[in-house]
Amino acid sequence: MDGLSIDPVMDGNRSLVDKDREAFFHPFTAIKDQKSNGALVMASAEGCRIRDVAGTEYLDGAAGLWCVNVGYGRKEIADAIHAQSQSLPYFHTFNTIANAPVVRLSERLLELAPPNMKRVFFGSSGSDANDTAVKMLWSYNICRGKPEKRKIISRAYAYHGVSVAAGSLTGVPMVHQYFGLPLDFAKHVSRPDLYRDAPARGFSSEEAYSAHLAREIEDIVIAEGPETVAGFIAEPVMGTGGVLPPPKGYFQEIRKVLDKYDIRMIADEVITGFGRLGRWFASDLYGIKPDLILVAKGLTSGYLPLSAVIVGGEIWRVFEEAADDGRAFAHGFTYSGHPTCAAAAMANLDIIEREGLVERVDEIAAAFRRIFDDRLLGLDIVGDIRSAGLMMGIELVADKREKRSFAASAKVAGRVSLAARRHGLLLRALPNSDVLALSPPFVISLEEMSTIAERAHAAIVDITHELKAEGLA
Template sequence: MRDIDVLIDSDRGSVLHPFTQLKDFATGKSGPPTIVTGGKGIRIQDATGRSYIDGFAGLYCVNIGYGRTEVAEAISRQAHALAYYHSYAAHTTEELAVLGQRLVRMAPGKMSKVFFGLSGSDANETQAKLVWYYNNLRGRPQKKKIISRERGYHGCSVIAGSMTGMSFYHDYMDLPFAGILHAGVPHHYWGAAPGESEEAFSRRRAAELDALIVREGPDTVGAFIAEPVLGTGGLTPPPKGYWREIQQVLKRHDVLLIADEVICGFGRTGRDFGSQLYDMEPDLVTVAKGLTSGYMPLSGAIVSEKIYSVMEEAADRVGSFSHGYTYTGHPISAAAANAVLDIFEKEKLTERAEKVGAYLQRRLRESFSSVDIVGEVRGVGLLAAVEFVADRERKRRFDPALKVGARVSKAARDRGLIARAMPHGDILGFAPPLIITEAEVDEIVAIAVEAVNEVMDELAREKR
């Protein structure tokens, strides 16, 4: 390996890192970059030789774990045979044809086709264009607005970034674009009125959505995009009855449902797709992350029969479908995805996520539910969060300047556990690889307990 100090200087001098305080990084105030050199199972290793449990599977994506040679071999075979060819004008490859059929069969709802990209962001850009295209083709040119939700995450590009319902993705970036609206966040803990049940809260959120659509004009609203479970917005499962109530509103107003399954898809919730867990019937499905477990970039916009039939019927009138990227359907990415799905099926990772996920949820609740600074422990499958508050009884948040969530995350990392400090609150998030064992869950929870205790002690000293 090259000299570590040389690599650090090279990186600091040349790489524009996402979600990094640029001045602190450039001056060294925030420390050097972590040079990740390897990984095996649920652990990664850095250039100093230190090992970490990756309690967040990269960015929710390394579902099959690190170091799977089966995927590396599939990538190599495809690269040796054919490293690249495009999929324009009806060109394809063996791996792409096989993968498309697999996804159509796996996906929730009545799906017909898959458009491939490279990231969840570009897939959601595609979804927006499909909504606009579909409504143009059926003579509804005004029906174009897309409703997302506060704290929903749908990407960082222009329209996907606009659909993301977190202001710091918009600040200084001239987002959101016009025509993108945001409905209320479905988080019962913070959003419910005193004494309001989850079912009543869900009905209220649905009524608010209905009122928003009516106010804008139903003939101007084309789609509603949402994650089955909020991901980056707090790892928050929907309250009881939420998706039943929401879908009734969408059907009433002929509004398409885009299920953003980038995080929830491929077993993360204990079902193949989060939509299946909550009886969602999407018209469009967005996939990425777990599709290749991060081994290669790949995303998909899965299109229902309802939408595709309109597109095909209009083809003689409008000509070719004019959308695509140089790397749409990249053969190496498709080969990686098929190898990952082979492992996914062979090792029954969805069933494993359901079983071990239930164990993770139970252990977190046992360990944190009665801790003074913990307001809520929540999650489903292998998605989980612990949210910290200054006052449990009054549901009072900590002063953001205290950075409690970030401090707990750092204390965990100092002990060899990567658990993410989530935005929009003091939240410690977990999304480990689906191959995790119950013994490894115990390791994660034990480290998290130590980290929380350390920060609690610090807060007590600071009060004196």
């Protein structure tokens, strides 16, 4: 290269940030913000640390988008991708065609999954896994002579994706408001919120609160007509909706209602699957007994896009019996069962198993919580810290005693997130709330946890001073 160094910030005679403004349409991004502030352009990463093109290093407290479970820079996964790309980079899986990586991965997932799961259907994203689950339930009920059972109950502020069906199941207002969603098959009930909702309703025990939430589901089933309701979908721990662990007995109470009215249970484990809560599947941790399990993110630790619907015995039995007449399940994607993505998943699971990362999450979860409680709970605007495994939500409030929220226009969590960047930390400000989310890679050290807590503390203090100057805190 004639001895000249390449400027990583520039691309030709213009900066990458300028080119980004002119060419890239960002997801979940305010166009005005992209125009005025520009993009943070990432360049490289290793372990729990990521660097931008200017060389600034950040601790990634969010594992990308809840997904880089084994950490960045895993050569074993890169080598598996390279080797598979050289032998069979791609072929479809329609019409009984398969490939070795996806067959082996299917078998492995059934071995890891909760009991009575029978088959695995692959896609590329959590959104398409949710869409596939919707169509599976519709097809399942048509196959057994109940075509009117089509409605699916979700929860307010749940996040299940952004495609048309998945976006309808999602309960986050910003995902609906400019798209004419949700479609009318999706119905929403209250989310479980032990910090705000349970005490506001006067529940002193988690079990009583769980029974109340189950009755709310039963009420909507009766109101809609049990003969029209096909399923109930839930994240074991609600992620984007506020990092909300379930109250005690929640899924057991709900299962009673579902069994009573012939309704199937969908566990959206796109975030929680593959160890995030210290178990391979959160369905095992919470005794959910799902009929369908949806996975993505941690399946490859984000190294390549891959999702799956793991199909339970009852649904598979009906499909198998209905297929005696030769009909096809006329659903699938160009990249269903992509061999290179499956090879990445196999290498990722090898790392998780060999290094005991699921067990490690279980071992360090209490320390994770303690470090943040000790460092942040005393701050003026930190109202609540809640966690499960290596998922944490930090709720910011204008008044701790009254649990009074900031005005939405203040965008406090977003401001803290930007301040955290200045301190070398990446965390997530969740939409429609003042909750900060943390979900670090499983390989994070206790020292790195402490550093994240220190940097989060500094960012919150910075914004608290600004809010006080503005008369908002």
